[in-house]
Amino acid sequence: FIFQAIRCTLVNCTCECFQPGKINLRTCDQCKHGWVAHALDKLSTQHLYHPTQVEIVQSNVVFDISSLMLYGTQAVPVRLKILLDRLFSVLKQEEVLHILHGLGWTLRDYVRGYILQVGGGLECWCLGPALG
Ligand SMILES: [Zn+2]
Numbered sequence: 001f002i003f004q005a006i007r008c009t010l011v012n013c014t015c016e017c018f019q020p021g022k023i024n025l026r027t028c029d030q031c032k033h034g035w036v037a038h039a040l041d042k043l044s045t046q047h048l049y050h051p052t053q054v055e056i057v058q059s060n061v062v063f064d065i066s067s068l069m070l071y072g073t074q075a076v077p078v079r080l081k082i083l084l085d086r087l088f089s090v091l092k093q094e095e096v097l098h099i100l101h102g103l104g105w106t107l108r109d110y111v112r113g114y115i116l117q118v119g120g121g122l123e124c125w126c127l128g129p130a131l132g
């Protein structure tokens, strides 16, 4: 899983590219700021704020954005979920399911807004070191 350069959006931070932390995937290894602070850089450059263009949103763009929000986490902040809902509404359900499954989410978890049962790979990422 390779991230394109996602700059940190916090003022006075010079971090040019998010580096997933070794202990906490959602903390930048370079600047120690959170994932969402970086993800916002990407979001603001997308068509999200231009509803007239929403029909040209491609599923790979949606995947990109969803991965920013869902990757390595087990809960979606409400504000981000509203954006995601809007994006998902232009995709076919199979495409939405494909994206969610690719990121370790089920549709039911997504609708709920968090993952109830951590399974598969996620367990290793988040709890592995503690359990070992
Ligand atoms: Zn930063």
Ligand SMILES: [Zn+2]
Binding pocket: 007, 008, 015, 016, 017, 018, 019, 028, 029, 030, 031, 032, 033, 038
């Ligand atoms: Zn950073």
